[in-house]
Amino acid sequence: MRIALYEPEIAGNVGAVMRLGACLGVAVDLIEPLGFAWDDRRVRRTAMDYIDHVSVTRHADFAAFRSTVAPPRLVLFTTKSERSSYDFAFRPDDVLLFGKESAGVPADIAAMCDARLRLPIRAAVRSMNLATATALALGEALRQTGGLPG
Template sequence: MRLALFQPDIPQNVGACIRLSACFGVELHVIEPTGFTFDDRAMKRAALDYGPLSHMTRHDSWDDFLRDKPPGRLLLMTTKGATSMAEFAFRDDDILLFGKESAGAPDYVHDAADERIIIPLEANARSLNLSVTAGITLWEGLRQTGHFQSTK
């Protein structure tokens, strides 16, 4: 299972996803351009010392990501999802894709996705934070597929 972030705006979210990548032993793909530089102090503070433990690959563009992405279904997590995560069956090689914080994912990203998934929320709630959504989705995917990286 892998995480992919489409043109993230907020360095703290990328830092939190670096920690997710390191703690659960999954790849993280960052699709540029980003709304910050990778030497941003906020991202480094959020990632703490987990950076060397993560498995992060940066892609210069969406086209580069599509060309180089590993095999597996591309699952777009979106508030415009067609399938509830509560009813979705994850696979080992899924790529969990998250859109840009400020604008979500453009139509061409929606079109490339194999599935569009939504996390059910309260009726008046708009959305969750990107890194919270990534954590919830990754945990559920790993739970369903039985692939936990635990040392205890």
């Protein structure tokens, strides 16, 4: 299983997702352009020393990501879906894709995904923080597939 972030804009979110990947043994793919300088201190500050325990791959764009990472299934998490992530059967080799904080992914990218899922939240709020959403989605996917460590 892998986490892929499409054009993430906030260094702190990327750092938190990298830390999550380190803790749960999941690689992280970053699909550029990033909304911050990669050498930004905030990434390392949020990821802390966990940054050395996660495999991170940067891709120049979505096409480069798709050519390098050929997942059996690309599972998009989006507020534009009605299908709950808790009613979906994950597989151990799924790639969980999350869009940029301000706009998600474009429609053409969403159309290339094998599944589009939503994390259930109250109707009165728009969306969750990217790192929080990633943690919830990854936790459920790993729980279903028996991939949670120790």
